[in-house]
Amino acid sequence: MKALWFHAALCLALGLPPPLAAQDAAPVAAEQPYSGPVVYRAEVIADYPHDSAAFTQGLLWHDGALFESTGRVGQSVIREVDLETGNVIREMAIPPSQFGEGLTHWNGELVSLTWRDGAIHRWQADTLEFLATREGYTLDGWGLTTSAEGLIHSDGSATLRVLDPESYAILRSIEVTMNGRPLRRLNELEMIDGLVYANIWETAYIVAIDPADGVVKRLIDLTDLVASVPVDGRDAVLNGIAWDAENRRLFVTGKLWPKLYEIALVATDAQVR
Numbered sequence: 001m002k003a004l005w006f007h008a009a010l011c012l013a014l015g016l017p018p019p020l021a022a023q024d025a026a027p028v029a030a031e032q033p034y035s036g037p038v039v040y041r042a043e044v045i046a047d048y049p050h051d052s053a054a055f056t057q058g059l060l061w062h063d064g065a066l067f068e069s070t071g072r073v074g075q076s077v078i079r080e081v082d083l084e085t086g087n088v089i090r091e092m093a094i095p096p097s098q099f100g101e102g103l104t105h106w107n108g109e110l111v112s113l114t115w116r117d118g119a120i121h122r123w124q125a126d127t128l129e130f131l132a133t134r135e136g137y138t139l140d141g142w143g144l145t146t147s148a149e150g151l152i153h154s155d156g157s158a159t160l161r162v163l164d165p166e167s168y169a170i171l172r173s174i175e176v177t178m179n180g181r182p183l184r185r186l187n188e189l190e191m192i193d194g195l196v197y198a199n200i201w202e203t204a205y206i207v208a209i210d211p212a213d214g215v216v217k218r219l220i221d222l223t224d225l226v227a228s229v230p231v232d233g234r235d236a237v238l239n240g241i242a243w244d245a246e247n248r249r250l251f252v253t254g255k256l257w258p259k260l261y262e263i264a265l266v267a268t269d270a271q272v273r
Contacts, residue, residue: 036179037207037219039270042252042263044225049086052231052258058103058112058144058188059240059253062125065089066242066251069103069112076100078112078123086260092128094121102144102188104151106165111151113141120168134168143189145196147211152196154189158182160196160209176209178216179272183207190241192250199239206241206252219272220265222252229257 050056057076058069066081076094081087094100094114101113109131110123118138122131139161143154150171151163160174176183176198185201195208195217204226208218226238233256240253240260253260 034215036272037216039268039272040218040220040265041268042220042222042225042261043266045249045262045264047259047261048083050253050257050260051081051086051088052256055235055255056188056240056253056257057101057255059190059242059251060103060105060110061242061244061249061251062105062110064246067103067110067125068240069094069100071100071115071255073097073099076114078103078110078121078128080128083260090128092123092130095119101141102154104144104146104189106146106151111144111165113144113153115141117141137168142187142201143198145189145191147191147196149211152189152191152211154186154198156185156187156201158184158186160186160189160198160211160214162211174209174211174214176207176214176216178207178219183216188239188241190243192243192245197241197243199241201239202234202237204238206238218265221268222263225252225261225263226254229254229259231256231258 055071057071060067066083068079068081070077074096077091079091080089098117099115101115103112108125110125112121118136120134120137140155142156145152149162150165153161153163158176162171187199187201190197196211197206197208204223206220207216210217236256238254242251249262251262
């Protein structure tokens, strides 16, 4: 029996109690009452070159192409990237005074956040031509994804917000919990099969959240993968989730990582209590 990887330091960082050991139980079946997230490990299927100077904030697979937004003042861009080579196909700069953040798509356009600059930008998806900016947005921008309801936005708190894709008005808020406790540091987002996948900032974990009620249904442990990435520095953290729905491929990367990874999720019998 492999011990539970959801270690005490992570629990402390997220304001959760220390974990118990893994229990002798199979992953929770969908029809059973919720008793905590199913824990998965990541199995690497393939790896691809990634720009090690890219401070990855948003990652997106859309219409057969890979897109990425990067951060840091004076370095933030929106780009289309060739998966196989890591080469930039086309790129547009975010205004140099701004810190780029999350990225998603809506109706043939890309929508990108900025961190604390109050600006949300829109770009033509097939050309990256700049289209418009909304100024004066009051929330911090962290992650962004698309759902049937609209855009889903994170700001590093335990609250996700569904936004109108045109006006950015808040349609509703989603309070995210794991085992009944608020889960903070929600960062880069991706919608996959009806669940919102979110990087937990400065950790080696991704969670999958039910947007109906905010409950974490899956906890994905990438500890081994993160430990294998040849990077230095506190800022080079796991960040970036992209889902190729047509081919059912899941990609992850991180800030300043030299590789982007295609992974498969393997259920374990570990439990978070």
